[in-house]
Amino acid sequence: MGSTRPSMQELIGRRRRAGFVGRAEERAAFRRNLELPPEDERHRFLFHVHGDAGVGKTFLVRELEQLAREAGALTAYVDESADSVPEAMTVMVRQFSAQGRRFKELDRLLAAHRERRHEAAAALAMDGPQDREAPSAGSLAVARAAQVGLGMVPVAGAFAATLDTDRLAQGADRIRARFRSQEDVQLVLSPERVLTPVLLAELTAAADTASWIVLFLDTYERTGPFLDPWLHDVMTTDRYGALPADVVVVTSGQRPFDTARWGGFADFMADVPLRPFTEAEARGLLADKGVRDEPVVAEVLRLSGGLPVLVTALAEQRPTDPDDVGDPSATAVERFLKWEPDPARRSVALACALPRRLDLDVFRAAVDCPAEEADALFGWLRGLPFVTERPDRLTYHDLVRDAMLRLRRRRSPRDWTRDHEALAEAYGGWRAETAHGLRPGAEWDHEPWRALLLEETYHRLCARPGTALAEALGTFLAACAADPAVGRRWAATVAEAGAAADAPAVRDWGRRLSEALADGVTGAMDLLLAWPALDSGGRALAHVVRGRELWNAGELARSLAEYDLAIELDPERPTAHYGRALCCRALDDLTGALAALDRADALAPGTALFLAARGETLRLAGRFPEAVTELDRAVALEPADASTLASRGVCRHALEQYDEALADFDRALAVDAGHLWARVRRGRLRGARNEWAEAFADLDEAVRRAPDSPWIASERGDAYRRAGRFTDAVTELTRAVALLPDYPSALAGRGVALHELGRTEEALTDLDRAITLAPDFTWALEARDRVRAEVRGRPSGGGRPLTSPDSP
Secondary structure, three states, rough: HHHOOOOOOHHHHHHHHOOOOOOHHHHHHHHHHOOOOOOOOOOOEEEEEOOOOOOOHHHHHHHHHHHHHHOOOOOEEEEEOOOOOHHHHHHHHHHHHOOOOOOOOHHHHHHHHHHHHHHHHHHHHHOOOOOOOOOOHHHHHHHHHOOOOOOOOHHHHHHHHOOOHHHHHHHHHHHHHHHHHHHHHHHHHHHHHHHHHHHHHHHHHOOOOOOEEEEEHHHEHHHHHHHHHHHHHHHHOOOOOOOOOOEEEEEOOOOOOHHHHHHHHHHHHEEEEEEOOOOHHHHHHHHHHOOOHHHHHHHHHHHHHOHHHHHHHHHOOOOOOOOOOOOOOOOOOHHHHHHOHHHHHHHHHOOOOOOOOEEEHHHHHHOOOOHHHHHHHHHHHHHHOOOEOOOOEEOOOOOHHHHHHHHHHHHHHHHHHHHHHHEEEEHHHHHHHHHOOOOOHHHOOOOOHHHHHHHHHHHHHOOHHHHHHHHHHHHHHHHHHOHHHHHHHHHHHHHHHHHHHHOOOHHHHHHHHHHHHOHHHHHHHHHHHHHOEEEEEEHHHHHHHHHHHHOOOOOOOOHHHHHHHHHHHHOOOOHHHHHHHHHHHHHHOHHHHHHHHHHHHHHHOHHHHHHHHHHHHHHOOOOOOHHHHHHHHHOOOOOOOOHHHHHHHHHHHOOOHHHHHHHHHHHHHHOOOOHHHHHHHHHHHHHOOOOOHHHHHHHHHHHHHHOOOOHHHHHHHHHEEEEEEEEHHHHHHHHHHOOOOOHHHHHHHHHHHHHHOOHHHHHHHHHHHHHOOOOHHHHEEEHHHHHHHHHHOOOOOOOOOOOOOOOO
16 A cells, blocks of 8 residues: 555655746646546647747746656656657657666667768768769658658758759669668658658557656757657548547647648647736746735736746745835846845856756856866755756756846956856867767767857857857858768857847848748758958858758759869868869760869879769769779778779779679679668679679669669669579560660660560660660761661571669
């Protein structure tokens, strides 16, 4: 009996939380809902809490979470720290684990997703096409879906709005060719499709041991844009599988639910609008805290406007004197600080409003106090009613922090500048420490380093908005060059610093950059290039970024023009020459590409990326010995780069260095078993060695990994043809043409195989079609000439097989 009764501590905690008055109806409705079985028509599966900032949404959500825990529920709380569906799942998994429930398979897949997405983002942003194959039918479907806003290619991010369909599809094919398995490919191209069914299966298993599972999705005005459509699919469709009925979802944000999406589901959801406390509710809370003196109560009511966060903050101080009730400049925060009798604590509360987030390290940098007192003061700060504690940080409520920032800035502008500069220096020092051990140039790929630089930038803007803006915009440029999503965070931070420092020019820059980024990176670059104060280095980088975006969009001539402008402004920028080389190569100007890569290598000697690109360009030019030399240098610097190894293997194959080529392909596949280009080219090499069993083992595995790739189907079909298996060749090449009807290589190969089977009329139809699609297709032209000659010489096929239409 005793083990089932609540402890004294639990009862005290419940009574203390009962002091959260004014929301009794909402709490009671939620508690009653957990007492109803899911089959009861009165049960609600979804609660949406909404109201203005400061109205107490997060306080209520946290209280509901505690009520759910007391009812035996497994809970997870997600806020704006997650900026994608996979990140939201990561938060859930971490919190479920802390409650003793491991979601092992989902945790594994999330780790794989993070690793693969990072690799794919780099590949999609910088890699050039290898064999310039046409996109697969599956990739075209994915790309077309992305173009209409379905978000099926999340790695493209902000690129999806500007990439043409074929370019998106080619990017998807490069991703497919890069990774180890179909699971890896889908984790990049469609992570929700892979992760969500596993989440639902794990939730179903967890529901066997938990009375309820309650998911709390807070700050929905920020997370809703990506969570809301996913949540709607999870709860109202079977797209991802079955969601257990024991799950309750609580969302909380400033806006009501989107009626266009959720309007038809009112019968299973509860709308929970929150408004400021009525006077009676505020008085009740104050009375519960022992604040009953009427002049004091009247002052609290006047200053707080009924906002629960301010009423609570003021009530917690147990004020006994209104203290200058008639002062029109008084604010709730000033009253709060004056009612705190300890001047050290008042100073701490104000000092800690400056950073956007707090841990003990930041606290020590912000607060001027003896080291031995820091821990105690930090503990006191954690208990303040307007401070929210999260797993990795403390944050002030926005309303309280905004008021404190205004007070600090107006009270002493010099102290404001000094303290923000001190915080900027602290963040800069931590950033320098974090950079130790990172490869030069790789800092922007390191999230902890970026996060520290972001806070450093924020504090420099707050300290000296006029002089720090140019540097902040420079780091914004670098952020966009690294990842458009990082650029969006930078733009939001610039706007926030402008608001905190009351610097309209800074705030306006942040707003305009955020708006421009909503339509893609190019618009943000246009804004910066129109700014007269941007220096030549910044202008060059903006042209590089704009050139990259245009290259990704397939606008090669415009992209090349951007890189030329960048080089004109800053001839010493190696990435501009590298980008120019990619454009030239894509435009079949291999001489121009090599010249640009020579310059990039001269400016940044020993850069594996540039050496590998030069080797690949020499390969495409048919200069195989020189290509091997360059690729040797690249492999020495990056021995585990599968693409470079595969490129060298292709060159060695062309030079008839079969053993060395096979060793390169073996090494590439040992590094990345899913590197399809390496696997297919190894199959081609083994065919050249008459090792047909091994060749078809590679090609069959490639088809298993990418069953909808017309290129791989064409390669296997051509291997059948070269092996003399003409019927199999026609079957497989027909599959390739079904996947991509206008595929010159597959049509030509099928035409030759049909001729070998004596089906000459069909053969000429295929060869004519291939040449119509690609008038300069030399192999097809030669094949058609030979077929016509043989038709004139004898009525049937059966002659010696033609050579292969191998690409370099």
